[in-house]
Structures are given as structure tokens and as C-alpha cells.
Amino acid sequence: MPWLHRDCAANELHKVASRVEVERRGSVHQTATSRRDSSSNAEGHKPAVYPIAPKKTADKDLTYISATEVKKHDGKEGNRLFIVVDEIVLDCTDYINQHPGGKQIMQSFAGHNCSWQWWSFHDRKIWNGVAVNFRVGRTDGTANRFVPAYIGLRPLGYHGE
Known part of the structure; x- marks a missing residue:
């Protein structure tokens, strides 16, 4: 059974399910649908939609x-909004308006890594209770645009974990 975004209408399920493609990369099965975001990047390619x-x-x-x-998933022009925490990609599109810290903070990290900022305000309980529900993938090489803040020898937000 393919996993789809919760915002898919029931009548779209049959259309989407018929276009599901499965690709094998190493030991990881990748599932991607041909359903795309509504905008295109400079080359005319539309970013893929990844299931939760x-x-x-x-x-x-x-x-x-x-x-x-x-990086293409920046929440602009109809694209989904992805953020990265510890190389885990979160699709925050459907949560952005409910975020207790406001949507502006999430928008400022759209398509980027925000690991140290995340852990400065959230703990493992929030990760396991909330963020885990938005995981769409894993990545590497996404840069954090900001230098981590330190207090003494520990990064800001360090909880001894």
C-alpha cells in the first residue's frame, strides 16, 4: 500500500496510485509518485512529492x-516546505500554520538544514511526538546558513544527550 500525503483527496488516490513508481537504491526502496508540486524550477523540472x-x-x-x-522544496510557488534536522528531511507544509513558534521561523529554513536551531528549542520528546510524523526522507550535504551559537564549550541548546 503506498503512503500518501494526508492532503490527498480520496478521489485522487486512484489516480496517484496508478502512477506510483518504485526504485531500488542500495538496500533502500524508494517510492515516488508522479504527482508533483504545481511550480517548476528554472530548468522546467517540478520537484517530486515524497510521501510521509x-x-x-x-x-x-x-x-x-x-x-x-x-532545496527545491522551499514552500514557495506551490512547492512543499522541507526542513532538515540531523540529516532527516521533514515536510512541514501541512504543519506550518500550527507551529507554536509561528510560520515565519519555518519559512526561513525552508529547503535548508536547521539542526542546531531545532535542538535549541525542542527536545527528544517533541521529536518523537511531533516531528517524526513529518519525516519524508534522509539526506546529506544540506548546509545550515548560520554558524552555531555556543555557550562556553557547548552548543546552545545542548541537553547532555
Whole structure:
């Protein structure tokens, strides 16, 4: 059974399910639909839509998404909004308006890594209770645009974990 974004209407399920493609990359099965975001990048290519992973999926088994692809998901012009925390890609599109810290903070990190900022304001309980519900993949090479803040020898937000 393919996993789809919660915002898919029931009548779209049959259309989307008929276009599901499965690709094998190493030991990880990747599932991608041909349903795309509504906008195109400069080359005319539309960013792919990635399904929310089941909670029980281990991080190492998540679909690999290149840093270039993550950057395309900036929440602008109809694109989904991705952020990266510890190389895990979160699709925050459907959560952005409910975020207690406001949508502006999430928009400022769209398509980018925000690991140290995330852990400065959230703990493992929030990760396991909320963020895990938005995981769409794993990545590497996404840069954080800001230098981490330190207090003494520890990064800001360090909880001894």
C-alpha cells in the first residue's frame, strides 16, 4: 500500500496510485509518485512529492533525497516546505500554520538544514511526538546558513544527550 500525503483527496488516490513508481537504491526502496508540486524550477523540472514515512520506519530506511532536491522544496510557488534536522528531511507544509513558534521561523529554513536551531528549542520528546510524523526522507550535504551559537564549550541548546 503506498503512503500518501494526508492532503490527498480520496478521489485522487486512484489516480496517484496508478502512477506510483518504485526504485531500488542500495538496500533502500524508494517510492515516488508522479504527482508533483504545481511550480517548476528554472530548468522546467517540478520537484517530486515524497510521501510521509510511517512512524515505525527507521531513519536509515527512509527514502534518500538529494540536497539539490531538498532545496527545491522551499514552500514557495506551490512547492512543499522541507526542513532538515540531523540529516532527516521533514515536510512541514501541512504543519506550518500550527507551529507554536509561528510560520515565519519555518519559512526561513525552508529547503535548508536547521539542526542546531531545532535542538535549541525542542527536545527528544517533541521529536518523537511531533516531528517524526513529518519525516519524508534522509539526506546529506544540506548546509545550515548560520554558524552555531555556543555557550562556553557547548552548543546552545545542548541537553547532555
